[in-house]
Amino acid sequence: MATTRLNDALLVSRAALAGDREAFGRLVERYQSPVRRLFLHLTGDEELSKDLAQECFVKAWLGVGSFRAAANFSTWLYRIAFNTFHDNNRSRRPTAAEQDAFDTPATPREIDSALDLGRAVLMLKGRERQAVLLYYVEDMAVGQIARIMRVPSGTVKSHLARARAKLSKYLTGYEKQ
Amino acid sequence: MQLHTAFDTLKVELPDNGFSERIVRMLPERSPVLPQIIVGFCSLVGVALAFLLVGAAELTERMVALTGLLNVQMLALTEALSRMEPLAPTTTALCVGGAAIAGLIGVALGRWGYEI
Numbered sequence: 001m002a003t004t005r006l007n008d009a010l011l012v013s014r015a016a017l018a019g020d021r022e023a024f025g026r027l028v029e030r031y032q033s034p035v036r037r038l039f040l041h042l043t044g045d046e047e048l049s050k051d052l053a054q055e056c057f058v059k060a061w062l063g064v065g066s067f068r069a070a071a072n073f074s075t076w077l078y079r080i081a082f083n084t085f086h087d088n089n090r091s092r093r094p095t096a097a098e099q100d101a102f103d104t105p106a107t108p109r110e111i112d113s114a115l116d117l118g119r120a121v122l123m124l125k126g127r128e129r130q131a132v133l134l135y136y137v138e139d140m141a142v143g144q145i146a147r148i149m150r151v152p153s154g155t156v157k158s159h160l161a162r163a164r165a166k167l168s169k170y171l172t173g174y175e176k177q
Numbered sequence: 178m179q180l181h182t183a184f185d186t187l188k189v190e191l192p193d194n195g196f197s198e199r200i201v202r203m204l205p206e207r208s209p210v211l212p213q214i215i216v217g218f219c220s221l222v223g224v225a226l227a228f229l230l231v232g233a234a235e236l237t238e239r240m241v242a243l244t245g246l247l248n249v250q251m252l253a254l255t256e257a258l259s260r261m262e263p264l265a266p267t268t269t270a271l272c273v274g275g276a277a278i279a280g281l282i283g284v285a286l287g288r289w290g291y292e293i
Contacts, residue, residue: 025201032200033191041187050196057200061207117183136184164180171183 008073044122056084078148131159219283226275
Protein backbone atom coordinates (compact mmCIF):
# COMPACT_ATOMS: atom_id res chain seq x y z
CA MET A 1 0.00 0.00 0.00
CA ALA A 2 2.83 2.42 0.90
CA THR A 3 4.66 1.48 -2.29
CA THR A 4 1.55 2.15 -4.35
CA ARG A 5 1.11 5.55 -2.72
CA LEU A 6 4.74 6.45 -3.42
CA ASN A 7 4.45 5.29 -7.03
CA ASP A 8 1.25 7.28 -7.45
CA ALA A 9 2.90 10.37 -5.97
CA LEU A 10 5.86 10.06 -8.36
CA LEU A 11 3.61 9.63 -11.38
CA VAL A 12 1.41 12.55 -10.31
CA SER A 13 4.50 14.75 -9.85
CA ARG A 14 5.67 13.97 -13.35
CA ALA A 15 2.22 14.61 -14.77
CA ALA A 16 1.81 17.88 -12.83
CA LEU A 17 5.28 19.37 -13.23
CA ALA A 18 6.29 18.12 -16.65
CA GLY A 19 2.90 17.47 -18.28
CA ASP A 20 4.04 13.87 -18.71
CA ARG A 21 1.16 12.08 -20.46
CA GLU A 22 2.85 8.72 -20.22
CA ALA A 23 3.03 9.03 -16.44
CA PHE A 24 -0.63 9.98 -16.29
CA GLY A 25 -1.42 7.11 -18.64
CA ARG A 26 0.05 4.68 -16.13
CA LEU A 27 -2.24 6.12 -13.48
CA VAL A 28 -5.19 5.66 -15.81
CA GLU A 29 -4.19 2.03 -16.40
CA ARG A 30 -4.02 1.44 -12.66
CA TYR A 31 -7.37 3.03 -11.82
CA GLN A 32 -9.48 2.54 -14.97
CA SER A 33 -11.04 -0.70 -13.76
CA PRO A 34 -12.21 0.43 -10.29
CA VAL A 35 -13.40 3.80 -11.61
CA ARG A 36 -15.32 2.29 -14.52
CA ARG A 37 -16.73 -0.39 -12.23
CA LEU A 38 -17.92 2.27 -9.80
CA PHE A 39 -19.70 4.20 -12.54
CA LEU A 40 -21.13 0.99 -14.00
CA HIS A 41 -22.76 0.08 -10.71
CA LEU A 42 -23.81 3.67 -10.06
CA THR A 43 -25.52 4.10 -13.41
CA GLY A 44 -26.29 0.57 -14.61
CA ASP A 45 -25.39 1.78 -18.10
CA GLU A 46 -22.14 0.54 -19.67
CA GLU A 47 -21.81 3.30 -22.26
CA LEU A 48 -22.66 6.04 -19.78
CA SER A 49 -20.17 4.59 -17.29
CA LYS A 50 -17.40 4.74 -19.93
CA ASP A 51 -18.29 8.36 -20.74
CA LEU A 52 -18.31 9.33 -17.08
CA ALA A 53 -15.01 7.53 -16.45
CA GLN A 54 -13.51 9.35 -19.42
CA GLU A 55 -14.78 12.68 -18.09
CA CYS A 56 -13.42 11.84 -14.65
CA PHE A 57 -9.91 11.13 -15.93
CA VAL A 58 -9.86 14.25 -18.12
CA LYS A 59 -10.88 16.35 -15.09
CA ALA A 60 -8.13 14.66 -13.09
CA TRP A 61 -5.57 15.52 -15.77
CA LEU A 62 -6.67 19.15 -15.91
CA GLY A 63 -6.67 19.45 -12.12
CA VAL A 64 -3.57 17.40 -11.36
CA GLY A 65 -1.65 20.54 -10.44
CA SER A 66 -3.98 21.05 -7.48
CA PHE A 67 -3.46 17.54 -6.10
CA ARG A 68 -2.15 17.68 -2.54
CA ALA A 69 0.06 14.78 -1.54
CA ALA A 70 -1.48 14.95 1.93
CA ALA A 71 -4.41 12.90 0.56
CA ASN A 72 -3.68 9.79 -1.44
CA PHE A 73 -4.31 9.87 -5.15
CA SER A 74 -7.10 7.29 -5.11
CA THR A 75 -9.11 9.34 -2.59
CA TRP A 76 -8.68 12.43 -4.72
CA LEU A 77 -9.62 10.55 -7.90
CA TYR A 78 -12.73 9.02 -6.34
CA ARG A 79 -13.76 12.49 -5.15
CA ILE A 80 -13.62 13.68 -8.76
CA ALA A 81 -15.63 10.59 -9.75
CA PHE A 82 -18.17 11.40 -7.02
CA ASN A 83 -18.56 14.97 -8.30
CA THR A 84 -18.77 13.78 -11.91
CA PHE A 85 -21.57 11.35 -11.02
CA HIS A 86 -23.55 14.01 -9.17
CA ASP A 87 -23.09 16.58 -11.93
CA ASN A 88 -24.48 14.00 -14.34
CA ASN A 89 -27.33 13.21 -11.93
CA ARG A 90 -28.26 16.87 -11.64
CA SER A 91 -28.60 17.07 -15.38
CA ARG A 92 -31.07 14.17 -15.40
CA ARG A 93 -33.52 14.41 -12.51
CA PRO A 94 -35.08 11.01 -11.61
CA THR A 95 -38.83 10.79 -11.86
CA ALA A 96 -41.01 10.78 -8.75
CA ALA A 97 -41.76 7.13 -9.43
CA GLU A 98 -38.09 6.24 -9.42
CA GLN A 99 -37.56 8.21 -6.22
CA ASP A 100 -40.38 6.44 -4.40
CA ALA A 101 -39.93 2.97 -5.90
CA PHE A 102 -37.67 1.64 -3.23
CA ASP A 103 -39.81 2.85 -0.37
CA THR A 104 -42.89 1.08 -1.67
CA PRO A 105 -43.20 -2.42 -0.21
CA ALA A 106 -42.62 -4.85 -3.05
CA THR A 107 -45.10 -7.59 -3.76
CA PRO A 108 -43.79 -11.17 -4.10
CA ARG A 109 -44.41 -11.02 -7.84
CA GLU A 110 -42.28 -7.89 -8.13
CA ILE A 111 -39.44 -9.38 -6.13
CA ASP A 112 -39.50 -12.58 -8.11
CA SER A 113 -39.27 -10.84 -11.45
CA ALA A 114 -37.04 -7.95 -10.53
CA LEU A 115 -33.86 -7.54 -8.84
CA ASP A 116 -30.47 -9.06 -8.56
CA LEU A 117 -28.08 -7.23 -6.30
CA GLY A 118 -26.77 -4.91 -9.00
CA ARG A 119 -30.22 -3.69 -9.87
CA ALA A 120 -31.17 -3.51 -6.19
CA VAL A 121 -28.23 -1.16 -5.69
CA LEU A 122 -29.49 1.02 -8.53
CA MET A 123 -32.71 1.50 -6.60
CA LEU A 124 -30.88 3.15 -3.73
CA LYS A 125 -30.64 6.89 -3.46
CA GLY A 126 -27.48 8.40 -4.95
CA ARG A 127 -25.47 8.92 -1.78
CA GLU A 128 -26.53 5.58 -0.27
CA ARG A 129 -25.57 3.86 -3.51
CA GLN A 130 -22.18 5.53 -3.58
CA ALA A 131 -21.44 4.72 0.07
CA VAL A 132 -22.46 1.08 -0.41
CA LEU A 133 -20.35 0.61 -3.53
CA LEU A 134 -17.27 2.27 -2.03
CA TYR A 135 -17.64 0.20 1.15
CA TYR A 136 -18.59 -3.23 -0.18
CA VAL A 137 -17.12 -3.27 -3.68
CA GLU A 138 -14.08 -1.00 -3.40
CA ASP A 139 -13.41 -2.18 0.20
CA MET A 140 -12.84 1.32 1.53
CA ALA A 141 -12.93 2.29 5.16
CA VAL A 142 -15.65 4.59 6.47
CA GLY A 143 -13.09 7.36 7.04
CA GLN A 144 -11.88 7.27 3.46
CA ILE A 145 -15.45 7.26 2.15
CA ALA A 146 -16.18 10.28 4.35
CA ARG A 147 -13.21 12.14 2.82
CA ILE A 148 -14.34 11.25 -0.69
CA MET A 149 -17.96 12.28 -0.09
CA ARG A 150 -16.92 15.23 2.10
CA VAL A 151 -19.35 14.31 4.84
CA PRO A 152 -18.79 13.24 8.44
CA SER A 153 -18.11 9.56 9.13
CA GLY A 154 -21.42 9.38 11.00
CA THR A 155 -23.27 10.37 7.85
CA VAL A 156 -21.52 7.62 5.90
CA LYS A 157 -22.53 5.11 8.54
CA SER A 158 -26.14 6.33 8.34
CA HIS A 159 -26.13 5.93 4.56
CA LEU A 160 -24.71 2.41 4.92
CA ALA A 161 -27.22 1.45 7.60
CA ARG A 162 -30.20 2.63 5.54
CA ALA A 163 -28.85 0.98 2.41
CA ARG A 164 -28.24 -2.30 4.22
CA ALA A 165 -31.79 -2.31 5.56
CA LYS A 166 -33.25 -1.71 2.12
CA LEU A 167 -31.04 -4.27 0.40
CA SER A 168 -31.63 -6.90 3.07
CA LYS A 169 -35.37 -6.46 2.69
CA TYR A 170 -35.18 -7.13 -1.01
CA LEU A 171 -32.65 -9.91 -0.85
CA THR A 172 -34.55 -11.67 1.94
CA GLY A 173 -37.76 -11.33 0.02
CA TYR A 174 -36.04 -12.67 -3.11
CA GLU A 175 -34.68 -15.71 -1.26
CA LYS A 176 -38.06 -16.63 0.14
CA GLN A 177 -39.50 -17.10 -3.36
CA MET B 178 -27.24 -14.11 2.44
CA GLN B 179 -24.43 -12.06 3.94
CA LEU B 180 -24.16 -8.72 2.15
CA HIS B 181 -20.36 -8.84 2.01
CA THR B 182 -20.47 -12.18 0.22
CA ALA B 183 -23.23 -10.95 -2.06
CA PHE B 184 -21.17 -7.97 -3.15
CA ASP B 185 -18.30 -10.23 -4.25
CA THR B 186 -20.28 -10.77 -7.43
CA LEU B 187 -19.93 -7.07 -8.23
CA LYS B 188 -16.16 -6.98 -7.76
CA VAL B 189 -15.34 -7.61 -11.40
CA GLU B 190 -12.10 -6.47 -13.00
CA LEU B 191 -12.89 -4.61 -16.20
CA PRO B 192 -10.32 -5.23 -18.96
CA ASP B 193 -8.63 -2.16 -20.32
CA ASN B 194 -9.21 -2.97 -24.03
CA GLY B 195 -7.50 0.24 -25.11
CA PHE B 196 -9.46 2.48 -22.75
CA SER B 197 -6.32 3.99 -21.16
CA GLU B 198 -4.77 4.61 -24.56
CA ARG B 199 -7.87 6.44 -25.77
CA ILE B 200 -7.91 8.58 -22.63
CA VAL B 201 -4.24 9.58 -23.05
CA ARG B 202 -4.82 10.42 -26.73
CA MET B 203 -7.72 12.71 -25.90
CA LEU B 204 -6.04 14.56 -23.02
CA PRO B 205 -5.89 18.29 -23.73
CA GLU B 206 -2.52 20.00 -23.81
CA ARG B 207 -1.02 21.10 -20.54
CA SER B 208 2.26 22.98 -20.62
CA PRO B 209 3.32 23.60 -17.06
CA VAL B 210 5.59 26.56 -17.70
CA LEU B 211 5.34 27.97 -14.21
CA PRO B 212 7.26 25.16 -12.45
CA GLN B 213 10.09 25.51 -14.98
CA ILE B 214 10.18 29.26 -14.39
CA ILE B 215 10.34 28.68 -10.64
CA VAL B 216 13.22 26.20 -10.91
CA GLY B 217 15.14 28.43 -13.31
CA PHE B 218 14.58 31.51 -11.16
CA CYS B 219 15.77 29.79 -7.99
CA SER B 220 18.87 28.50 -9.78
CA LEU B 221 19.73 32.01 -10.91
CA VAL B 222 19.13 33.37 -7.41
CA GLY B 223 21.47 30.73 -5.95
CA VAL B 224 24.22 31.50 -8.42
CA ALA B 225 23.75 35.26 -7.99
CA LEU B 226 23.92 34.96 -4.21
CA ALA B 227 27.10 32.89 -4.42
CA PHE B 228 28.79 35.51 -6.62
CA LEU B 229 27.46 38.36 -4.50
CA LEU B 230 28.52 36.92 -1.17
CA VAL B 231 31.77 35.22 -2.09
CA GLY B 232 32.90 37.45 -4.91
CA ALA B 233 33.26 36.67 -8.57
CA ALA B 234 37.04 36.84 -8.62
CA GLU B 235 37.56 34.39 -5.77
CA LEU B 236 34.95 31.93 -7.08
CA THR B 237 36.37 32.02 -10.59
CA GLU B 238 39.92 31.60 -9.31
CA ARG B 239 38.97 28.55 -7.26
CA MET B 240 37.02 26.95 -10.10
CA VAL B 241 39.88 27.48 -12.55
CA ALA B 242 42.37 26.17 -10.04
CA LEU B 243 40.33 23.06 -9.44
CA THR B 244 39.83 22.43 -13.15
CA GLY B 245 43.50 22.99 -13.83
CA LEU B 246 44.55 20.57 -11.15
CA LEU B 247 42.22 17.85 -12.41
CA ASN B 248 43.06 18.29 -16.06
CA VAL B 249 46.83 18.83 -15.95
CA GLN B 250 47.97 16.67 -13.08
CA MET B 251 45.02 14.14 -13.14
CA LEU B 252 44.88 13.95 -9.39
CA ALA B 253 42.06 12.38 -7.43
CA LEU B 254 39.39 14.90 -6.44
CA THR B 255 40.11 14.61 -2.73
CA GLU B 256 43.82 15.20 -3.23
CA ALA B 257 43.05 18.22 -5.41
CA LEU B 258 40.69 19.62 -2.80
CA SER B 259 43.20 19.02 -0.02
CA ARG B 260 45.71 21.23 -1.83
CA MET B 261 43.29 24.12 -1.93
CA GLU B 262 43.22 26.59 0.85
CA PRO B 263 40.05 26.13 2.86
CA LEU B 264 37.46 28.85 2.63
CA ALA B 265 37.16 31.12 5.59
CA PRO B 266 34.34 30.08 7.96
CA THR B 267 32.44 33.27 7.21
CA THR B 268 32.61 32.68 3.49
CA THR B 269 31.52 29.08 3.91
CA ALA B 270 28.61 30.13 6.10
CA LEU B 271 27.52 32.76 3.59
CA CYS B 272 27.62 30.25 0.71
CA VAL B 273 25.63 27.68 2.64
CA GLY B 274 23.17 30.32 3.86
CA GLY B 275 22.65 31.67 0.38
CA ALA B 276 22.02 28.20 -1.04
CA ALA B 277 19.59 27.45 1.79
CA ILE B 278 17.64 30.66 1.18
CA ALA B 279 17.41 29.91 -2.52
CA GLY B 280 16.30 26.37 -1.74
CA LEU B 281 13.59 27.55 0.67
CA ILE B 282 12.30 30.03 -1.86
CA GLY B 283 12.20 27.23 -4.43
CA VAL B 284 10.33 24.89 -2.09
CA ALA B 285 7.82 27.59 -1.12
CA LEU B 286 7.14 28.62 -4.68
CA GLY B 287 6.97 24.99 -5.76
CA ARG B 288 4.52 24.24 -2.98
CA TRP B 289 2.20 27.17 -3.53
CA GLY B 290 3.46 28.86 -6.66
CA TYR B 291 1.47 26.88 -9.18
CA GLU B 292 -1.77 27.80 -7.53
CA ILE B 293 -1.28 31.28 -8.94
